[in-house]
Amino acid sequence: MAVAKLLAAVLLALAASCGAWEVKLAIEDDVPLIHMLRPLLGSGGHLGRRGRVPCDSWRFAVETNTLRGWRTIPARCEKYVGNYMLGGHYRSDSRAVVDEAVAYAEGLNLTGEGKEVWVFDVDETTLSNLPYYAEHGFGAEPYNSTLFGQYVKEANAPALPESLRLYKRLQSLGIKPVILTGRREDKREATAKNLELAGYVGYEKLLLKPVDARVPSMEFKSGERKKLEDAGYVIVGNIGDQWTDILGAPEGGRTFKLPDPMYYVG
Ligand SMILES: *[C@@H]1O[C@H](CO)[C@@H](O)[C@H](O)[C@H]1NC(C)=O
Ligand SMILES: *[C@@H]1O[C@H](CO)[C@@H](O)[C@H](O)[C@H]1NC(C)=O
Numbered sequence: 687m688a689v690a691k692l693l694a695a696v697l698l699a700l701a702a703s704c705g706a707w708e709v710k711l712a713i714e715d716d717v718p719l720i721h722m723l724r725p726l727l728g729s730g731g732h733l734g735r736r737g738r739v740p741c742d743s744w745r746f747a748v749e750t751n752t753l754r755g756w757r758t759i760p761a762r763c764e765k766y767v768g769n770y771m772l773g774g775h776y777r778s779d780s781r782a783v784v785d786e787a788v789a790y791a792e793g794l795n796l797t798g799e800g801k802e803v804w805v806f807d808v809d810e811t812t813l814s815n816l817p818y819y820a821e822h823g824f825g826a827e828p829y830n831s832t833l834f835g836q837y838v839k840e841a842n843a844p845a846l847p848e849s850l851r852l853y854k855r856l857q858s859l860g861i862k863p864v865i866l867t868g869r870r871e872d873k874r875e876a877t878a879k880n881l882e883l884a885g886y887v888g889y890e891k892l893l894l895k896p897v898d899a900r901v902p903s904m905e906f907k908s909g910e911r912k913k914l915e916d917a918g919y920v921i922v923g924n925i926g927d928q929w930t931d932i933l934g935a936p937e938g939g940r941t942f943k944l945p946d947p948m949y950y951v952g
Contacts, residue, residue: 741766745947751929756950759825767824767947771816779945780848787925787942788855794922794939796860803890803919804856805911805938806849807926808867808877810946812886813843825948838869841876845884849944852925853886861922862890866910868903868930868951870895903951908934 739747741763747753759767770776796802806812818837819825837843853863865886869877871894878892893910895901901909907930911921915936924931924938927946932938 745770748947748950749943749945754950755952758828759823759948761826764823764826767826768820770947771824772820776945777848780846783925783942783944784848784852787852787923790940791852791856791859791861791923794859794861796922797920798860800860800862801918801920802860802922803862803864803914805864805866805914805921805924805926806853806889807928807931808865808869808881810846810927810948811925811931811944812845812849812853812865813880813884814846815843817843819948829949835873838873838880839876841880841883843880843884845886846944849925850885856923857888863888864891864893864914864919864921865889866893866907866931868895868906870897870899872897902930903928904930904934907931908936911936911938 741760744753744760744763745767748756791804794802809815815834815837818834822830822833856863863886865881867877874892874894877894881887881889881892891914895906899906911924912935914921921936921938923940923942925942925944926932927944928951929943930951932941932943
């Protein structure tokens with residue numbers, strides 16, 4: 687029975703990899719597919735030869751912050767990453783992170799004085815840009831700030847469902863969300879509008895990067911967290927899809943890393 691299920695999942699994954707990509711958002715689907723076993727069986731090249739590891743090994747190295755500074759996903763991994771993102775795997779990886787974050791938050795001793803906050807990133811954390819990336823090779827195309835900027839201005843990105851679940855649970859516990867993003871101030875209106883449309887209401891602050899700031903993402907974000915602490919807030923948690931969201935003191939009481947195999951922010 688288990689074998690039959692696995693075979694069915696593999697067949698589904700292979701069938702999905704043969705057709706043209708459908709540009710639709712499938713992260714609502716609750717299909718526990720085991721994606722793309724095929725790269726393990728040969729076409730991904732040999733373990734140990736630099737740059738030719740199977741795509742799931744490449745993704746592991748990316749998510750653990752071992753591979754850094756990469757500009758695009760390997761061209762051969764476009765279908766793998768597409769399968770990962772559009773199938774059930776991205777959603778279930780996100781769910782594992784949020785389940786742990788919710789359990790952690792529920793176990794906190796809160797003061798009830800309204801100073802406890804939780805820091806959320808925006809792109810691939812509160813909001814999903816999968817509609818954009820599905821049309822741009824899931825990270826196989828180099829980042830184009832003009833095109834992505836136009837997409838951001840549309841303010842039409844859906845919520846990551848698991849992140850929205852965490853957001854609402856934190857609010858019900860009395861922990862206030864603070865949104866901290868590397869998006870710049872000229873995107874404030876579009877970002878605020880998009881967050882509201884996606885269901886993120888009632889946050890404490892929306893912090894964006896100044897338009898002319900040259901500071902790297904990690905320094906900007908840790909600096910903003912320091913300002914929050916100096917203002918008397920207690921950062922009980924911090925969640926993002928990039929390591930630059932969660933590294934750099936003060937990190938917050940505990941950090942949570944969401945998956946993102948599509949791009950790297952240095
Ligand atoms: C919360 O407070 C209770 C009562 O003071 C204590 O027993 C418990 O260990 C505390 N939990 C944490 C996670 O600090
Ligand atoms: C970004 O995309 C636009 C529109 O396709 C194109 O004209 C421009 O050259 C691209 N920019 C870069 C840096 O690739």
